Amino acid sequence: MTMQGWLRSDGRKGIRNAVAVAYLVECAHHVAREIALPLREDGVHVIGFPGCYPNDYAQRMMEGLCTHPNVGAVLLVSLGCESFNKYGLERVVRASGRPVKTLTIQATGGTRASIAEGRAWVAERKAELDAMPTVDMRVDELVVGTVCGGSDGTSGITGNPAAGRAFDLLVKAGAACIFEETGELIGCEHIMASRAITPELGLVLEESVAKAAKYYATLGYGSFAAGNADGGLSTIEEKSMGAYAKSGASPISGLLKPGDVPPRGGLYLLDVVPDGEVRFGFPNINDNAEIAELIACGAHAVYFVTGRGSVVGSAISPVVKICANPETYRRMSDDMDVDAGRILEGKATLDEVGREIFDLTVGLGRGGRTRSEELGHQEFILTYKSFEPIGPSCLPAVA
Amino acid sequence: MTEDPRLILLDPRDNVLVVRARIRAGDVLAVEDASVPAEKDVPLAHKLARRDIRAGEKILKYGAPVGVATADIPAGAHVHVHNVRSDYTPTYTLDSQKGDAA
Structure with missing residues (x-):
């Protein structure tokens, strides 16, 4: 390992x-x-x-x-x-x-x-x-993030819950895992808050989703692209339920804002929606904006679950592409690291694919490269936002 | 419980089934206890009504509300943006823009 x-x-x-x-x-x-x-x-x-x-x-x-x-x-x-x-x-x-x-x-x-x-x-x-010489590195020294993009109706059934199983394995091994996009957790706030390690953190998690709902309502669009509907998703809350599955089943240890590094292992929510009045436009103008924010929080690697078929990678950290839709995988397999659509076809279980993602992640620290790295993808974007610092109940005590 | 291998019930509380393999118009679907011919082609991962759903009822998927029916939806019918709306923000699609381009 x-x-x-x-x-x-x-x-x-x-x-x-x-x-x-x-x-x-x-x-x-x-x-x-x-x-x-x-x-x-x-x-x-x-x-x-x-x-x-x-x-x-x-x-x-x-x-x-x-x-x-x-x-x-x-x-x-x-x-x-x-x-x-x-x-x-x-x-x-x-x-x-x-x-x-x-x-x-x-x-x-x-x-x-x-x-x-x-x-x-x-x-x-x-x-x-x-x-420069290398040193031994353990799984509990890893920080891993997850996003989904180009989601469709398969994302919430195969790719996202499989990424969640990989997160459960990583958190159990002591790693820090970060999920994000409060605008795609609208409708899940109460279930999510019940997983917080303290009641105070639970309130902070609910407030972060309420902030996202208000922000997007002001802008007039949800975090929902036309392709999501082509892929069978009818509403933002349906997309949210699928996206929420990426978080797995671990207790939620804290809430981060872009640039905050997790103080210890555990599962964290990254709040990417700006604080204060609505300024500077959409909180996540595209998937790479979120990937860059996860990386700024120290993510060594980022899981990207896609149903419609995204091709992006990133500068700085490898992006592991998990394809939720078996039809998309057959069309775009060169771009995909994991074929999670096998779950829909009854050829693999969620646990098997979760383990595959975990093993692939460890492999990235042993010379393994992702498809997007092999293809030269190094997308990067950073635009204007404004945040208040996180409050005292956001982070777990460090022993 | 549906026995149709082309459909998945994600949670026993749900009133929709998820399509796990493309459905063609006229295919006979086993929805609950009834056999219903598909009204149109339905792509992978779209939703079909598990039973008759009345306008105003919540759409339940993963055991959770994911929207509201805007029309009466008969068992076996396609459940999507034409008959569901969000309780949060309106859904944006390019359907009206596609024309001959699609």
Whole structure:
């Protein structure tokens, strides 16, 4: 069961040893992408924030991602006039013991010079990271997240409950597991609250779903895409009941907001809906926004359950695609890591597929790669949001 | 309990069955004690009424309410956005936009 990981100064271990090239405004995106290009297939990942106005949430997300255990070195790519606090971000990364450099395009002399300087720096860091020794890593040191996307009527019957069984196995082994998307838990709030380890946390869980219901009602749409209906889902609460199954059956230990790292093993809900008045638009403009938030909470890997057939992966952490629908699996098997539709066809049980997902997860720490990694997927998106810090009843006491 | 292998009952409290293999129009379905011909093709993972459902009744799936019937739905009929609405936010579809493109 032992995995191999890279030890970071905060004691966390990574199952990947990536160089992150982070643009700090859209104007620096092309240069960042070009810097990463020669080593794109070799663990150099592009992340970034497109906005020119500062935002505390985006700053915190970038700090969490640049000091993620799967990241070994960070190149920040600034145009030069944007408002993002690059000095603060560089300080946080440096304090974590990682090599970091800020490349400012306006000072470096434009596109060509910046790409050349950035590529040279990245190649040197990559060589150092490749020579870095690994250490033994246990399952209880893992953080795993889960999302569903492109859901259909099979998701809640096969893929989501199978991911939930894998979560149960991970939590039992001491790992931290994070499920999310309070907008897709509308209708499940009371059942979910009854699983909280304290009554105070139960109230917080109910409040988080009430906040999501109000937020989406103001925007006029639920967290529901047209394809969900094509796939047999009729309402947001029907989609919610299926999505809720991803959480498995463990007690719920805490509530996180994007960038909060679980203090110990157990099952956590990630609240991705902004606090306060409705600003900046939809809480989850697409699945990758949620995946990035799970990763900012320290997720080493993310389970992605799909019925209609999503193809995405992510920068920083591997995405394990669990296909709920057997017809979709036959059409898109190259993109899928797990064929959970076998459950619908009576060829496997939920427990068998849950165990398969668990084993595959451990395998990611022993040299295994996901289909989306093999195909070069490194989607990433980060937009504006605003959050209040989590309250005192959100996290479990740490012994 | 339904014996039809093409349909799943997820919870004994449910008033819908989930389609586990594509149904063709005219296929005879065993819904509870009755045999009902399918009114139309029904894709994988869509829902059929397990019994007659009256307008205003809750739709129960996984043993939980997942919406309200907006019309009377006879046993064996397709239960979906044309006869169910959410208790929370309206369901968005592209059905009216598809035209010849679909």
